[in-house]
Amino acid sequence: MLRRLAEGRALPIVIVVAAIVAIWYAFTVYLNAPWQLGVYERSDTEWTAADLVRDTLAQERPVLPAPHQVLAEMWRTTVGVSPTSRRSLLYHTWITLSSTLLGFAIGTALGVLLAVGIVHNRAMDKSVMPWVIASQTIPILAIAPMIVVVLNAIGLTGLLPKALISTYLSFFPVVVGMVKGLRSPEVIQLDLMRTYNASTAQTFWKLRWPSAVPYLFTSMKVAVAISLVGAIVGELPTGAVAGLGARLLAGSYYGQTVQIWSALFMAAALAAVLVALVGLGHRMALARMGVRP
Known part of the structure; x- marks a missing residue:
C-alpha cells in the first residue's frame, strides 16, 4: 500500500x-x-x-485555534445540531450557497451575452470591453455597501442584493474567457465557413461556440469560486443574521476565533465542491462533444 x-x-x-x-x-x-x-x-x-x-x-x-479545535467545532455545528437550526453551520452554508448560485448563474449568463456582443460588434468591443475591465478595479468592499443600500431603498432585500454582488465579481472572468474562446478559431477555419456560405449564426453555433466551450468552463471555475467570495462579502454590510459572512461577523464580535475558523474552513470546502462540480460538467460536456481526455 x-x-x-x-x-x-x-x-x-x-x-x-x-x-x-x-x-x-x-x-x-x-x-x-x-x-x-x-x-x-x-x-x-x-x-x-x-x-x-x-x-x-x-x-x-x-x-x-488548533486544527483539532476547528474540526471539533465543525463536527459539533454540523452533526451535533439540526441542519435547520440557526446554530448549524449547514444552515448558514445553505444561505450563502443560495446567494452564490444565483449570482453565479446571473454572472455567467451576463458574461456570455457580453462576450458574444463584443466578438460580433466592433462598437461593443471598443466601448464595453474597457468598462468591463475598469469595473474590476473598484474594491468590492467599497461597492458592496452601496449596492445593498441602493437596493434596499427601492425595496429589494434578502437574497438578491447579495447575489448581485456575486454577479459583479463572477461575470468578469466569464467575459474574458468567452471572448478569448469565441475568437480562438483560426482564420482558415472562418474562411472555410465563408466558403460554405454559412451565416453568422451557423458560424457561431458550428464553429465559435464549440471552440469556446473549454474556455467557458475554465472561466466558470474561477467565477464560481469568486462568486462565493462575493456572497460572503455581501453579507458583511447588511447586518445579516444568517450565512457564513454573518457567522464570521458574530465570531469577530464575541472573540470566538474557533467559530471564525470553522466558517472559513466550511467556505473553503464549499468552494472546492463547487469548483469540482463545474469541472465534472466540463468533462461531461467535452465527452458529449467527442473530445478525448
Missing part, C-alpha cells in the same frame, strides 16, 4: 498537508503562549513545557 502511495500522486499531497498541519500546531503554541503564561503567572502555578503545549492547544478563545 505504501509503495502504491509513493508511486501515485497522493504522497506529495499527504506530505504537504502534514507539513501545513505541523506548522499550524507550532504557530498555535507560539501565538497562544503569551496569554497562557500570563494565566500561570497570575495563578502562581507551577508548569512545564508539556503543560504549556497542552494548555495552549485547549484554550477557549485562542488567538489561533
Whole structure:
C-alpha cells in the first residue's frame, strides 16, 4: 500500500498537508503562549513545557485555534445540531450557497451575452470591453455597501442584493474567457465557413461556440469560486443574521476565533465542491462533444 502511495500522486499531497498541519500546531503554541503564561503567572502555578503545549492547544478563545479545535467545532455545528437550526453551520452554508448560485448563474449568463456582443460588434468591443475591465478595479468592499443600500431603498432585500454582488465579481472572468474562446478559431477555419456560405449564426453555433466551450468552463471555475467570495462579502454590510459572512461577523464580535475558523474552513470546502462540480460538467460536456481526455 505504501509503495502504491509513493508511486501515485497522493504522497506529495499527504506530505504537504502534514507539513501545513505541523506548522499550524507550532504557530498555535507560539501565538497562544503569551496569554497562557500570563494565566500561570497570575495563578502562581507551577508548569512545564508539556503543560504549556497542552494548555495552549485547549484554550477557549485562542488567538489561533488548533486544527483539532476547528474540526471539533465543525463536527459539533454540523452533526451535533439540526441542519435547520440557526446554530448549524449547514444552515448558514445553505444561505450563502443560495446567494452564490444565483449570482453565479446571473454572472455567467451576463458574461456570455457580453462576450458574444463584443466578438460580433466592433462598437461593443471598443466601448464595453474597457468598462468591463475598469469595473474590476473598484474594491468590492467599497461597492458592496452601496449596492445593498441602493437596493434596499427601492425595496429589494434578502437574497438578491447579495447575489448581485456575486454577479459583479463572477461575470468578469466569464467575459474574458468567452471572448478569448469565441475568437480562438483560426482564420482558415472562418474562411472555410465563408466558403460554405454559412451565416453568422451557423458560424457561431458550428464553429465559435464549440471552440469556446473549454474556455467557458475554465472561466466558470474561477467565477464560481469568486462568486462565493462575493456572497460572503455581501453579507458583511447588511447586518445579516444568517450565512457564513454573518457567522464570521458574530465570531469577530464575541472573540470566538474557533467559530471564525470553522466558517472559513466550511467556505473553503464549499468552494472546492463547487469548483469540482463545474469541472465534472466540463468533462461531461467535452465527452458529449467527442473530445478525448
